[in-house]
Each structure stands twice: as C-alpha cells, then as structure tokens.
Amino acid sequence: MDWLKHHRLTAFFVLAYAISWASWPFFAAGLMPRMEFLSVGPLAAAVIVIALAVGRAGFRAWGRRLIRWRVGWIWYAVALLLPAALVLVTGFITMALGAAAPGLERLTWGGLMTVFAVRLVNPLDGALGEEPGFRGYALPLLQASRPPLLSAAVLGALVTLWHLPLVLFSGLSAIGLPTTFAITFLYVWLFNRTGGSVLLTLLFHNSQGTFTVGSFGFTATDAGRAELIYFLAVVLAVLATVVLDRRAWRRAPRSATAVGRFSLRMRPL
Template sequence: MRPIRRHPLVTFFVLTFVIGWSLVPFGSFGAFAPLVAALVVVPIAQGRAGLVELGRRIIRWRVRWYWWALAIGVPLAVHLLATVLTSELSTLRWAATGDALLFFLLRLVNPTDGPLGEEPGWRGFALPGMQSRLSPLAATAILAVVVTVWHLPLAFLEGGDPWPVLLSLVVGTVGVTFWYTWLFDHTGGSVLLVLVAHSVEGAIDDDSVLYFALWPALAVVLVVADRRWWLRPAPVAATTSLPEAPGRVLR
C-alpha cells in the first residue's frame, strides 16, 4: 500500500494500461479502466476524503448555464463544421431524435463506455493531481500523450487498414484532451460537464479525417486565446485537489 500512497498517479496510469489492454488479446478493449483504476487508487492514497471529493466532481452540476451550452454545443459545432467543409452534409449519419437522445443517455451512465469509463479517472483524478505540480498546459500535454497511447489498440481492433484510423485517433485524442481540460478547469472541476461533452461528441457517427483534425485546431485556439491561464504556475502547496475557479461555479 505504501508505494500506492507515495506514487498514486504512477499507480493509476499503470493500472489503467494493464486493465484496458488486458482485453486486447480477446478482441476487446477495457474502456472502463480509468474509472476502475481511480476507484482502486483513490481510497488507498487519499482515503474517504478523496472518494468524497471525486464524487463531488462527478456530480458537480451547478455551473453557469453557458458552460452547459458549450459542453453540448462545441462537439456538435465541430461535427457540423467538418461536414460543411467536406461538402458531405447529406451523409452526416444522424439517428432519429429519440434514438440519438437514448444513445447519449446510455453513454452518459454506462461505465463500460468511454465517457463514464474514462472521465472520472482522466479528469476526476489524474488531471487535478498533475496540475498540483504542473501548469495546465504542461499537465494537459503529458496527459494527452498518455491518453492517446492508451487508445492506440483501438486502431488495430477495427479491422482493415489501421493507419488512417491510427492517424485520426492520435490527432483527435490529443486535440480533444485540451478541450476537456479547459472545460473541466473553467467549471471548477466538473467531471459531469466533461462527461456530457464526451457523450455528445460520440453521439454522431463521423469518422472523417477533417473532423478529427478540427480538435487540435480548436486546442490551438483555446491555448492562444487563454494563454495566461494555460501557463499559470502550479499551486505552491502541492495537493491533489483542484482549486475552484472563482465566480464560475454557482454556490
């Protein structure tokens, strides 16, 4: 237990890879690995207080209305822009409204799917711990690499030529990680808002290269527009708790 308490982040990342990749030989992938790893590491490293804090982040819904609008609207806008730029609006694969809503809700509550299986771990645990020692930019850059590498087996499980899928996966995952950090921090550490954004992002079937390329473009815009925030130094007192964003969370 002592190594876990001394190196909780390292333990979390190792567990996430071991759990997630252990199913690859069987033709599957453990999308739930970050959630499981966090639920193993947090009570050992941080005790009951850590679990309570993680739970608060997961259900933190009291943010100003425009953050909800951005969490839902930005992924939809990226999908729409990609289809418009490629002149393929007619091929955009929308499900019926009821089916799309059901699919979104299932992704939101299904712990074996990407949003709920990943976000409590990546954003709820790993990101706050990294930002206690690093600037948001540095922490996100490192996390983007880790998350991208963790996802790589998916490119080879799809069948067919893996390289286009691999390229899209790498470019898209790196870019969207910056968006998720920005949303998470600016909502006072709301995993729920990132969960919603992640669920919306996967609610429309769009596998075009341009769609994935738009996420790093958005990441560049966010970094340039909010560069002082991205480069702010880590807190003097290194803890795994993320300071609240003043004035951005409704009490």
C-alpha cells in the same frame, strides 16, 4: 502502501492500462477470439488507488468533482454543443468538397437522444469509463505540480497511448490517435474553466460520441478526408482557447487540482 501514496499517478495509469488491456495477452496467445478493450479501466483504477492510498477523504474530494454542477449555463452549452459544432463544420466542409452524406437521412432527434442517454450511464462506454479516472482523478494530480498546458500534454499522450488497441484491433483510424491527443486540451480547458467539474467533461465526452463524423455516412476517400478535416478543426479549436483565453492556461483553479496531505509530497510521474 507508503510507495503507493507517493506514486498515485503511476499506480493509476498502470492499473488503467492493465485493466483495459487485460485481454490482449490472451488474444495474442490465441486463447480469445478477439481483443476486448475495457473502457472501464480508468474508472476502476481510480476507485482502487483512492481506496488503497487515501480512503474516505479521497473519495469525498473525488466525489465533489464528479457531481460539481453549479457552473454557468454557458459551460453546459459549451459541453453539449462544441463537439457537435466541430462535427458539423467537418461535415459541411467535406460535403462542400463533393462528398455525399447518406447518413444524415437516417438521423432523428429521438435516436440521438436515446444514444446520448444510454452512453451517459453505461460504464463500459467511453464517457463514464474514462472521465472519472482521466479527468476526475489523474488531471487534478497532474495539475497539483504542473501548469495546465503541460498537464494537458502529459495527459493527452497517456490517454492517446491507452487508445492504441482500438487502432490495432477495432478498426479505429490511425488519425484517431493525434485527434485524441489534441482534443484532450479541450477537455482540460473545460475542466478548469468549470472549477474541476467532471460532470461537464462527461457531458462533453458523451456529446462527442453521440453525433460523430461517422453520422454523415461518408465512405472511402471521403471518410478519410473527413477524419483529417475533423482533426484540423479540433486543433484550431485548441489554438483558439490558447490564444483567446490565455488566463485559463496559466494556472489551474485550486478546485481543479489535488492539493492535500499526500499531493504536496508526491513524486513526479
């Protein structure tokens, strides 16, 4: 228990990987027909580590971050609209290069809202499975002893590796990995700018997964080109935050860090 209290980040990521990748050995041994990637891993890992290493005080601090809603309305707009804007820019550029977008004809506001609502409450989907763990638990611990830019890089690398089975077994394009790394910086920026609100990163993640580049219905070469354009759009958005909002990257607000009895004595990851 003493080791766990001083190595919470290591314990969290080991558990998150182990839970999400649990079926990999069984699939490799031919005991399962397919690899089942459990995106609830980070959420489950956070609950387990908090329960064993900190207890009620840890759950109270974590819970406050999960439901922190008193932020400026502009940040709700950023969380909901920035992911859609990145997708629209990607789609329009791809179409300007000659691609057809048959998927747009099938899109409806009702359909998008339904997908958004279901994803918002489904722990087996990416948003609710990831955000309370990666942003709500791991990021504050990282930022307790590291600047935001370095914390984003470390978290981005670990979250990207966590997604690896989706590339190997679920058809996710390989460019999805560097895109995941890059977009982590936007999550960290939003988290810190809202004083450590997991609710806002959850909305951002949910918006990102509701209206995607795939919604345009690009095929073959056009689909690959669109994924590359999307990656570049994300990178440009990250660079914009670094250049235009340098203050946000100098130091995380105290409310977005885990500073407490055990955090100050925590050994590096």
